Amino acid sequence: MNPLDRYESLVDDVDAFRAACDRSLPSVVRANGVAASPDRVREAFDESGVAYEPVDWHDGLFRLPDGNPGGNWPYVHGWTHGQEEVSVLPTLALDPRPGERVWDACAAPGSKTTQIADAMDDEGTVVANDNNLGRLSALRHNAERLGITNTIVTNQDARNFSTKPLAFDEFDRALVDAPCSCEGTCRKNPDVLDQWTLDHVHAVAGIQKGVLARAVQATRPGGTVVYSTCTFAPEENEAVLDHVLANEDCGLVAFDLPLDTDPGVTEWEGETYDESVTRAKRIYPHRNDTGGFFCAKLRVGGEGDGSDGEGVAA
Numbered sequence: 001m002n003p004l005d006r007y008e009s010l011v012d013d014v015d016a017f018r019a020a021c022d023r024s025l026p027s028v029v030r031a032n033g034v035a036a037s038p039d040r041v042r043e044a045f046d047e048s049g050v051a052y053e054p055v056d057w058h059d060g061l062f063r064l065p066d067g068n069p070g071g072n073w074p075y076v077h078g079w080t081h082g083q084e085e086v087s088v089l090p091t092l093a094l095d096p097r098p099g100e101r102v103w104d105a106c107a108a109p110g111s112k113t114t115q116i117a118d119a120m121d122d123e124g125t126v127v128a129n130d131n132n133l134g135r136l137s138a139l140r141h142n143a144e145r146l147g148i149t150n151t152i153v154t155n156q157d158a159r160n161f162s163t164k165p166l167a168f169d170e171f172d173r174a175l176v177d178a179p180c181s182c183e184g185t186c187r188k189n190p191d192v193l194d195q196w197t198l199d200h201v202h203a204v205a206g207i208q209k210g211v212l213a214r215a216v217q218a219t220r221p222g223g224t225v226v227y228s229t230c231t232f233a234p235e236e237n238e239a240v241l242d243h244v245l246a247n248e249d250c251g252l253v254a255f256d257l258p259l260d261t262d263p264g265v266t267e268w269e270g271e272t273y274d275e276s277v278t279r280a281k282r283i284y285p286h287r288n289d290t291g292g293f294f295c296a297k298l299r300v301g302g303e304g305d306g307s308d309g310e311g312v313a314a
């Protein structure tokens with residue numbers, strides 16, 4: 001079974017959705033503000049003959065038509081990082097500030113960790129955690145190449161994360177960029193569709209619920225938690241939010257993203273979810289010519305008030 005068949009009832013234009021899922025994904029880099037501004041990266045590309053196309057909805061993202069993000073000196077010198085367009089969205093929603101304490105619960109290989117550190121002007125503390133030691137070595141390598149110094153690395157199962165090794169016991173913000181069935185990455189890795197099973201979806205949903213619950217518990221009252229996946233499956237998205245809303249002290253807030261999105265769904269295969277999951281964002285590939293993604297923003301310590309007083313940088 002092709003899992004994309006399951007989502008035909010959710011999308012506005014089935015043919016456009018299926019056609020976009022069949023196209024290969026553009027190669028994209030993010031300017032690393034810790035080392036160089038987007039303007040400086042643009043100049044460096046011009047000086048060194050790297051072909052690029054700026055992404056119109058976010059300053060500092062560049063599509064590279066030659067498809068080789070690492071084959072130029074701005075990359076080697078840590079001015080850029082290969083990062084898919086939709087992958088920058090959770091950090092925009094998280095909106096971390098310089099000096100804060102931020103937990104990246106499932107962090108490796110560190111695309112979002114390093115973007116968070118950049119958004120914090122490399123000040124404060126990012127705790128980059130992952131349960132996979134091998135993937136953490138890639139994260140360390142990326143942080144070093146990009147010149148990030150505010151990040152410490154932990155290797156724990158995020159579901160039982162202990163703050164004991166840290167000098168503090170709660171965070172201002174937390175990101176759960178969860179392990180998932182990765183359906184939305186089919187444009188760069190079509191194998192995910194062949195390997196897909198419903199059993200895996202249910203198994204990973206259990207992990208997602210545990211990690212998101214721990215992130216809410218580890219974040220101070222009034223703090224922000226962002227939940228993201230690169231999959232379309234409501235079992236791994238809205239159902240996870242619904243579970244955590246029912247069991248932890250938190251609420252979903254409305255927020256803006258600078259590209260076309262669809263709201264979270266409140267019904268799926270006989271299940272219904274809390275009405276507030278419509279505040280989450282679904283990103284379908286045909287809407288912005290990107291990968292598929294899901295992103296939600298939670299406020300700890302009470303119901304979301306339906307608005308995001310902090311705004312989201314574009």
Ligand SMILES: C[S@@+](CC[C@H](N)C(=O)[O-])C[C@H]1O[C@@H](n2cnc3c(N)ncnc32)[C@H](O)[C@@H]1O
Binds near residue numbers: 106
């Ligand atoms: C989608 S990837 C994270 C990508 C990363 N945020 C980035 O932007 O580069 C999910 C990660 O979750 C990790 N993971 C899976 N189960 C975990 C658990 N129980 N606790 C912590 N990390 C886990 C995987 O090793 C994987 O690196």
